[in-house]
Amino acid sequence: MIEYRTLRVALLGAGSVGSQVARLLLENREELAARSGADLQLVGIAVRNLDAKRDVELPRELYTTDAETLIVGADIVIELMGGIEPAKTYILQALNAGADVITGNKALLAEHGAEIFGAAEQVGAEVYYEAAVAAAIPIIRPLRDSLAGDNIKRILAIVNGSTNYILDRMDRFGDSMADAQKTAFELGFLEADPTLDVEGYDAAQKATLLASLAFHSSVPASGVHREGISQITPEQIQAAKDAGYVIKLLAIAERITDEDGTEGVSARVYPALVDRNHPLASVHGGNNAVFVEAEAAGPLMFYGAGAGGVQTASAILGDLVSAARRHVAGGPGLGESTHADLPLLPIGSVTTKYQISLLVTDRPGVLARIAGILSDGGVSVETVQQTVQPGEEDDATGTATLVIGTHAAREAALQATVEALTASEDTQAVVSVLRVEGAE
Amino acid sequence: MIEYRTLRVALLGAGSVGSQVARLLLENREELAARSGADLQLVGIAVRNLDAKRDVELPRELYTTDAETLIVGADIVIELMGGIEPAKTYILQALNAGADVITGNKALLAEHGAEIFGAAEQVGAEVYYEAAVAAAIPIIRPLRDSLAGDNIKRILAIVNGSTNYILDRMDRFGDSMADAQKTAFELGFLEADPTLDVEGYDAAQKATLLASLAFHSSVPASGVHREGISQITPEQIQAAKDAGYVIKLLAIAERITDEDGTEGVSARVYPALVDRNHPLASVHGGNNAVFVEAEAAGPLMFYGAGAGGVQTASAILGDLVSAARRHVAGGPGLGESTHADLPLLPIGSVTTKYQISLLVTDRPGVLARIAGILSDGGVSVETVQQTVQPGEEDDATGTATLVIGTHAAREAALQATVEALTASEDTQAVVSVLRVEGAE
Ligand SMILES: NC(=O)c1ccc[n+]([C@@H]2O[C@H](COP(=O)([O-])OP(=O)(O)OC[C@H]3O[C@@H](n4cnc5c(N)ncnc54)[C@H](OP(=O)(O)O)[C@@H]3O)[C@@H](O)[C@H]2O)c1
């Protein structure tokens, strides 16, 4: 029998992910040893409440409420408590003691990544976080290693399963936003407080991590432009469908150049129109997908379950094997590199296509005047579709709907143009302004 | 300015992939240094013909016909010549001299992988081969690293762009096999000698590599069951469509248990029916996709371009950065682990669903007799659809088509049953027997 070196693994948290990690770690100990070259010994599990009911039956003596003591002497610390504190303090303690850290805590990394990666670098320890974006879908390693010789142009990602589930229900079953949210909640796709998901905060944290990694730059979470889906209406969903689109909440990381020629990064989250033939359009239910466009590799897509205790545990255990191999053989981990040091540019610098729906008073010359406002604003029109309200077709001053598809325009120009459209005497209402993503 | 350690890179081959690798290596030298920690110096390019016209303009003094001398003193050797010899000899020379090797040569690795990985292990060198399966799509690292803590159950992969292009044309435009092949050839999707692609040899080489990696076992290429697409007819394509399926040439690596309870691996290639709602069904044209089912992670899919000079170069450069990082920081590479040592089981041990189309003489009791043959053979019927030939409906001894969908059955039982069906007096012809994959 081969003698493996023993590595001490401390687990912080035994919730939906942590309990599965503990189970798989104990069940697959031999397999994991053969694959990593180390015997991974689970030395303890820190929880808040020793008597809480757990998803998985584990030896009682593993549990402790004393995380700080558990960390001492561990070779690898797995943080699955969530939240900023005390997770951050424990992670820094672990790193400072020389342990490698594995975490799925996107909130913490998006907010305090620089400090955590800095602390790791100082002591030569490593931070692994494959589970923090799109759970079980391998995306951190592909970006960091497989695409390390390529230049990434853009990432369009569905990284929040809750909102994808909601939008998918509205699209496929015609649900209202409220009904779709209700169903999502009942099926466990949505937390009691839906804000983090529905308003795009969770997706924005992941956009921060994706942009930092893809562009070798430190992207501050606070600068990420964020719009949620709460304002999306069944009418917008239907109109998108009629035009051959589907509405998806996208986390976008893109390399852009602003008007002044400054090269930088855009990280943003909003509901956008995606062509129904785009691979992202067929990502249904609570699934996640990361669509990467690289200079040499062309388009790539990574697809799978973006959440779930056991799915996320798969990513954590993959990181654990990597960390163990590094302990045995040395070598680089999954740390961040920010050598490119590109600035995060504001949303105004972004260039996309738009679809604008307007209600206008249907009188002579209206189309020409609206087109004039757009062209004055520097927004070039690609398609216009005019629908006169039914039953009023011979009423010279009835209402018409204009659906305008634009060529790619700067967000800043578009916003100013939408203001001008709103102020126009011809306009009764600006019904919807949505960006179109994935085109080119 | 940071001083990087210099690593000497020798390139063997300047064809469609090699020339792009050389170009990107020279163009992105600074970026690659920042990302890998090493200055990657291209010391030379071995070719057969110094005067051949190349896709890319490169300094003439880089070219040499003396590959053996070029290898001497290189830290990293990139083999992009293709074929078994002299590629194999050069790779072994490089490894024995302590250099790391990067290759996209699936034919060589499928045939002589054990010898090559063995040589690498002996000297502590590494072999990287992300480009060998599905070109730019990251799949080797996800299997080896990201999923290292999980247990893979099955991989269904579209890894041959040529045959996917041909089948997709037949499906979408109703082309005949000959017309689809002609178009594929004209558009550069098919070589002058189509055998390697059309008969599934290329896919079988990739199945070997996927199965070895996914199941930590050494899978011999010679034992991989292989069927090509040349026998696929427009009628089969149409019948598949009518039944809600699409026909795809799949490379399959699966962990199975045979009748005797022996655990092992199945590696096989054949055209199979895939449900139109399965993610693999929407892989169109020359694209590739690898669908992985893992115990904890659930289903995952990796999608992108499966060929092309510059796309494949992306994977090679990713490997180059990994190899360089390893030179700088030490640590494990992408070598193979065969600790699980599972046997490759024959096709007869595989369990799948089937769809069988028969022409039978339409007379009383025929359905019962056919059903009897199936049940005697241990093949359980899930669905039967009987169509009497048009215009003969009141002819008591006309011809009827039976399309039988089976429950999962062992291949060996199925083959014996098909023989019994063929021999039956009721049967005029067995029109088509296709396996159904991706169900469950
Ligand atoms: N769930 C997913 O699908 C998923 C997917 C990707 C990433 N993640 C990330 O993974 C992390 C864990 O998620 P989860 O869903 O497993 O969370 P969870 O179910 O809420 O579990 C949290 C665990 O941490 C423990 N804990 C919390 N505060 C603690 C403290 N101060 N001291 C000691 N223990 C403490 C809790 O103990 P008690 O049980 O005693 O209360 C509980 O066991 C989060 O960062 C999350 O964002 C989750």
Ligand SMILES: NC(=O)c1ccc[n+]([C@@H]2O[C@H](COP(=O)([O-])OP(=O)(O)OC[C@H]3O[C@@H](n4cnc5c(N)ncnc54)[C@H](OP(=O)(O)O)[C@@H]3O)[C@@H](O)[C@H]2O)c1
């Ligand atoms: N093309 C793709 O899309 C793709 C995708 C994935 C993997 N791959 C793999 O990548 C490898 C290279 O493919 P490729 O399409 O680039 O091949 P290719 O276009 O045929 O180029 C082969 C190159 O190797 C050189 N060469 C061949 N034999 C040689 C010898 N004995 N000594 C010195 N040089 C020799 C050739 O030199 P001359 O130019 O002087 O003849 C040529 O430059 C193959 O293993 C292939 O399977 C290719």
